[in-house]
Amino acid sequence: MKTIRLVALAAIGLLALSVAHAQKSGPSKTAPAPQLQTWMSPEVADAWKQGYKGSGVTVTVVDDFRSNQGLYGNLGQGTQLLRHGEWTLKEASMIAPSATMRAHDFNSGTSVGLSRGLNVLNLSYGMYAPAGYTASQIGWSSQESSIISHAQNGKAVISKAAGNDAIVIGSANASGQVDYLNLALKGAQSAIYVGALNTNGTTSAPASLASYSNTPGADAVVQQQFVVVGVDGAKTGLYGTSFAAPIISGYAAILGSKFTKSTPTQIANQLLKTARQDTISGYNPATHGRGEASITRALAPVSIQ
Template sequence: MTFKGMALAGIAAVTLSLSAGVAGAQVLQDWMSDDVADAWADDYKGQGVSVTVIDDFTSNDRFRGNLGEGSKKWTHGMWTGRQIMLLAPEADFYAKNFTSNSAVQLHSGLDVLNLSYGMYIPKRFPTGAIPWGAREESIIEYAQTGQAVVVKAAGNDAVAIGDAVGGSIDQLNMALVGGESTLFVGALEHNGTVDNPAYLADYSNYAGDNAEVQENFLVVGVEGDITGLYGTSFAAPVVSGYAAILGSKFTTATPEDITNRLLDTARTDTVADYDVAVHGQGEASLSRALAPNTIN
């Protein structure tokens, strides 16, 4: 994965450390679905796709995890970014640090934006009246108009999207509802299979009764017992990686095409007690999404 267009001067050292070792032979890590190895074997590795991770890359708030490369102590953005890089190693990566509130820039080819964060604002404020900064304003526009695949972590409050927690809701979730290329992602306790279906992780937010949310909601396994990383923050990068892999096969597909393909091919037979109000469209399936010769 190539690093381009860093959002802030001074994070080059961080991004270089994230890219170390990605360019060589890919290794299927235990936290990944077996579908990823099949995609790599067919040379679908994210090439021609731009992935922008909006996250914390530079703060002193670091925690330990292991994505199969040894224990490291990294910022939240370093972890989410590295996850995507390991899944889609030939995509172009753009890191936008939280301290930059400028608009998110789009690039040539398919754009994927990974949002492993929320914006909690008191519920009494109507979503449509919130004065978003340039960063969120651009993200919302790209999702609503289908200019980028916008992958949003559902949240870790064990509530339906749109429900209040302590009087506040993730207003960014609500602003993305109905977007042409929005994907909300919840966490399963592990990668599900037909023989071993997975339950929703006990911390994960779920789709709820809003039909527009249900239509754009996916789940994937978060293998925290392997990586030490728990939360929907680490479910969203899996779907971002899948979107990048799809874009490297379907090179003329629009963000809406990629979004709909992931939603239309999600599995319900690998999810325990599947319910559209909990799991949305089901568990994202890379193999099913890659199956056709064309999607547009």
């Protein structure tokens, strides 16, 4: 197997700033009642009202938790300066407030372990190297090897940020770099690629694809694994598919708290097949994949397969 140098990059399109006071990640001992924020889909509140908030599900966020780089943003709790991973973990935890949240630094290189019950892995980063290789030629670290294995074997729901180069997944960006982690997850049974809309769509006000979001392109396999959600950076100050993936991670946790005996593959498939197209302006599978994820539609049946 050919080993090439991979660089892990968070899937954001913002300039990182120095972190003055980093907050610790992880669940709070006293969880306040969740509040629907303006950046969330109103469907989230409907799920909470039904009693589904992610209980019994573990969400592991593989991201930057150790660097001295951060971003200013506001998810409805006041402006804060946090590391990229602290933001993505916070976002997923606000969607699924009863889920167990775990932080795994993406530069650790160590295997990502799984907990009892349903596991969801949030990947708001990519592994980049020059174009010209296949995913099988990459000498993966134990971290990415474990993630890819979990996805291929259906051991965890994988929510992967599609990327912010405004290109088709798997193609080279303007710098000639390819996200090989995206390539490695193609066809994996429990992996979802997540693109970004500019806001949450409705039938009366359909949303458009965010200008930076990568797309599935003509590949039918990638299209079947691809959904979009609204990333309202005008409200949060946070832009990028980095902040689309945690929404799907939260949705997967919510779904798992209802369908407690379902497998990660069943949860992933339910989110994909219940996505809607009528809330997207000019819906096209090559651009939007399966459509905009709908937690209400995903929760609707009595059981899933």
